[in-house]
């Protein structure tokens with residue numbers, strides 16, 4: 213430690229250096245004690261000149277607290293600030309096993325409009341990554357793409373967008389196309405997803421601060437070329453992340469975001485007018501999968517069986533062929 217401090221000191225007198233060089237040749241305790249005296253003397257002289265500098269920081273067991281060492285051999289704790297997570301009920305639908313924790317919640321249970329405070333004096337925003345968007349939130353060929361893709365180099369640090377708590381941090385069969393995935397729940401009520409990572413740095417239930425490196429960019433899962441797949445969700449419902457984040461400039465669009473129900477449509481995206489978004493959201497379709505029933509679809513999309521029948525000109529007894537796409541809203 214002494215050696216380290218001495219090395220970092222900028223203005224050590226020549227005679228001090230000379231003495232120290234001699235002293236360092238003898239690797240015995242009395243010499244180190246002498247070196248300490250010398251260093252303290254030198255430090256005192258500097259402190260007398262009013263120069264007190266931090267020379268090193270040491271990690272503690274608590275990642276939000278560091279120890280700072282000064283050139284006068286004093287030290288102090290330095291708090292990085294602990295995220296305040298009291299504004300959201302983190303126990304509600306908290307699940308570290310299921311990727312989508314709100315799956316059983318239907319759209320009808322979600323309010324039409326909710327104002328979300330994205331940043332305030334206690335909660336900051338840091339872009340997960342800054343870069344050009346390659347693929348947007350949209351219906352892509354045969355499947356919806358519920359996030360924003362930003363190309364990156366494998367190993368690029370990926371940061372938590374807001375303060376929050378890690379719900380998912382894993383790479384398994386369960387994460388499917390997401391590959392190595394991190395899901396964070398935030399103090400503002402949103403969840404953010406970070407997919408295709410090469411490595412994750414955090415574990416479920418861990419508290420993270422906005423800007424903290426939670427993982428590194430990669431090419432895992434259903435991915436063609438290294439990129440970050442970023443999703444923003446409210447109560448499990450995805451909306452276009454570009455509504456809140458300008459990825460190219462690494463900034464928020466606004467400090468407050470009003471989540472509207474029609475944003476959850478895969479056809480509704482940033483840049484549309486209110487009317488366009490509403491109209492787009494009404495084109496919602498569903499591709500029939502094994503196990504789907506009209507009742508199940510009606511509940512999932514917040515509509516009724518008779519509405520789905522009317523929209524698709526079918527009856528309640530029509531066989532739902534797998535792969536068929538129905539307009540559900």
Ligand SMILES: [Zn+2]
Nearest residue numbers: 359360361441
């Ligand atoms: Zn993607």
